[in-house]
Structures are given as structure tokens and as C-alpha cells.
Amino acid sequence: MQDVRVINTGQLLDLQRKLRAAGHENIRSSMQRRIRRAAEPLKNDLQSAIRGLPISSPGGRGRGGGRSPTSRPLRSTIAGQIRITVRNTGNPGARVFVDKGALPPDLRNMPHVINTGRIRHPVYGNRRRWVTQTAPPLWWDKTVRAHAPRMERDVRRVVDDVRQKLN
Template sequence: MLRLRTTGEDLRQVSARLRRIDNPEIKKRFRKELRAVATPFVPLVRSSIRSIPSTRPYTADGLRGRMSKATRVEVRTVGRDAGVAIRVDGRKMPSNMKALPKGMEGTKRWRHPVFGNREFWVTQQPHPYFFRVVRPAGVAGRRAAARVVSSITRDVS
């Protein structure tokens, strides 16, 4: 599971205040605005996944297509892990491919059987696709999330 998070004590405090008040409209707006901050990152990550070099053409059923489909935004406004995350979720991959998003992003080579044949294994180089795309835009995303938190804080106070 790969994530980029915007978290902080301010977000936790706003979340706690929202739980205490009984205004579903503000809670809904808070989640919607946080999701809107992170949503522009998803097409960037998906495009980066599709551009991973391969000897085969891109297909929706291939590794790159499945990784692209597993990319999503997650907004949590409760608990210790309150925040916004862009995830390439291995849990959304087929059972034999759950570790592949992390392996492709990794810094070291990884091995896998050729088409599931456990007698023939190949070593594959990682092809970083996530952080090289998200990091440059991360500063703007954190600023936007801070604006959302401050806006909701003003409304709640």
C-alpha cells in the first residue's frame, strides 16, 4: 500500500469538533473538500503507472491496468489516522498480485514466477511511479488541505 498523507494535529482537532456538533452538512462538506484537494493527484499517478516501460502493450487486465484501477483517494476524518491519502491499494489487486504496487515502486529488485510457473523465475527492476509524480505537487496539496481545515475551523468555531 502506497500513500501520500496530509495529516496533522489541526485535522484531528477539527475532526473532534465535528464529532461533537450535530451538523451533518458541515461534516459532509469537510469530507467533500478534502477529497477535492486530493482528487487531482489520482490521474497523475494513473498516468505514471500507464507509462511504466513494458514489452507488452497496455491493457486494462494487465499489471499496469490493474494497478491503475486500484489507485484511489481515501479520506478519513476520525481516529488517529485522520487525513487524506492517495493509495495504490494492493487489497484491490488479485490475490497473487497484492504486493506488486509496492514492489514496482521499491528501491530494490524483486523476483516473480513467469506467468505463475514456479519452475521459472525472473528478476525484475522496480519502476518508481508514485512518489516521483506526487512529491512535486505535494506542497500545493498540503497548502490546499490547510485552507480546507482552516475554513471548516472557522465555520465550527
């Protein structure tokens, strides 16, 4: 699983230099807001995708779910940590990612594991009994692929609009 980055480094860097030189702070903040707005539908779809992702035991073995031994639901916890950052300097662009630092320590690798489609974990924390569950693989990658063309178009439009305002 990889972070989503919407960048066109050459054009954005050139545009940032021109904005800084011209001192157009309101145009810069508007550009940042519009790029964030272009990434919002992806963030929302990623959150919906993980919340609705079916996770099952192969062959239907076992007694079925039951209450979680923790107070945090796995998929909702991951969905709540999907973030967007937009940068105007350095490496400008938008980035959609799972904030692993905000996840509980035992779940930090879970977004990647679920994306593989195979989840192996101890049964209710018992390290002597393990179970392998499955989920549809590549929930992150498929959602990102579906949004990439639209996001690229939106960011290109924002960059073109800002260029016109500067000329």
C-alpha cells in the same frame, strides 16, 4: 512504497471536536468532500504514472512481449485499485493507497515490487525459468513528492475555511 497521508492531526482533531459539538453536519461533509477533491489529482497522476510506466528486459534479450497468459493487464489492474479514503474521526485526514485486498492474490505485492524498479518473475508461470525486468524506480514516491506541497496547501485552506465558518 508507502501510503500517502495528508494529515495535521492536532488541527484536524481540534476542528472535528468543534464541529461535533456545534452539530454542523453539512460543514463536516463539505470539509470531507473538499479534502477528497484535494487528493483526486494525486490519485489520477498515480494511475497515469503506472499505466504509462515502461517495463523492459535488460539488454533487450528475449523475443519480446507477446500476449499475456492472463486476461488482466498488469499496470491497468494496479491503476484500477488506487483509492482515496477521507476520515473525519479517530485519525482524521486523507489517505491515497493501492487497495491490495482488491488485487488478485498473485499481484498483491506487485505495486511495491514495481516501485523498486526491479521485477523478477517466472516466465509465463514456468517456475523453472525466471526473468528480471526493469522499470523506472520510485514511480509512486516521485509522483507523491510532486503533489505533496499542493495537497498540504489545499488541506490547510479547507481547515482555515471551516474554522472561519465555526467562529
